[in-house]
Structures are given as C-alpha cells and as structure tokens.
Amino acid sequence: MAPLESASSFKASRGTPPECGCAGMGSWQFTFEFRPALNIETFLENAFAMLSERGPGTSLPMILEFSELMAHYRREFALAPAPLGWLTTLAAPVGKLVGYRPRFPVEA
Numbered sequence: 001m002a003p004l005e006s007a008s009s010f011k012a013s014r015g016t017p018p019e020c021g022c023a024g025m026g027s028w029q030f031t032f033e034f035r036p037a038l039n040i041e042t043f044l045e046n047a048f049a050m051l052s053e054r055g056p057g058t059s060l061p062m063i064l065e066f067s068e069l070m071a072h073y074r075r076e077f078a079l080a081p082a083p084l085g086w087l088t089t090l091a092a093p094v095g096k097l098v099g100y101r102p103r104f105p106v107e108a
Contacts, residue, residue, distance in 0.1 A: 039076055043076050046103050061098075065100040068102075
C-alpha cells in the first residue's frame with residue numbers, strides 16, 4: 001500500500017487482512033468505520049460488559065461465553081487465524097447450552 005498523506009482516506013476491499021503501521025519516527029492517528037455497521041455497537045457493548053465482569057484473565061467460562069458471543073455476531077466479525085474460528089464453532093454450542101447469551105439484545 002502506498003503511503004497516505006494527511007487527511008487522506010482509502011477503502012479496503014473485503015477479505016483484506018488488517019495491516020497498518022507508521023514508517024519512520026513520527027506518530028499516526030486514524031479513524032475507521034464499518035460500512036454497513038450491522039450490529040457492531042451491540043457487539044462491542046456485550047464484549048466490554050463481559051470483559052469488565054470477568055477481568056483480563058482467561059478461563060473456560062470466558063472462552064465459552066466469548067465463543068457464544070462471536071457465534072451470535074458472526075456477520076459482524078470473523079476470527080482469524082482459522083483455528084480461532086474453529087474453536088468458536090465448536091465451543092459456541094457448549095456455551096449456549098450452559099446458558100451464555102449476549103447481555104444486550106440486538107436493537108432493531
């Protein structure tokens with residue numbers, strides 16, 4: 001990708017892996033937006049609620065709850081690398097069976 005000037009923009013096509021960085025010693029700022037936004041806001045509300053309740057440590061209940069959350073919002077996000085997607089596919093039904101659901105319903 002060619003260097004961008006200040007206040008410029010670009011569009012990444014679907015499936016492009018996210019890579020960004022700053023060439024040189026300067027700093028950089030960026031703003032991104034999702035189009036269409038789908039249910040990104042409720043996904044983030046659920047994810048931050050889960051993290052604030054459970055803390056930064058990893059546990060089996062957190063993995064199950066996160067897997068159910070990712071399965072619920074599969075249109076919004078896809079996990080990469082592939083093994084994380086497989087883990088979500090396998091663990092999400094177990095998480096749902098145990099009773100984990102998104103905390104905030106999707107707003108219509």
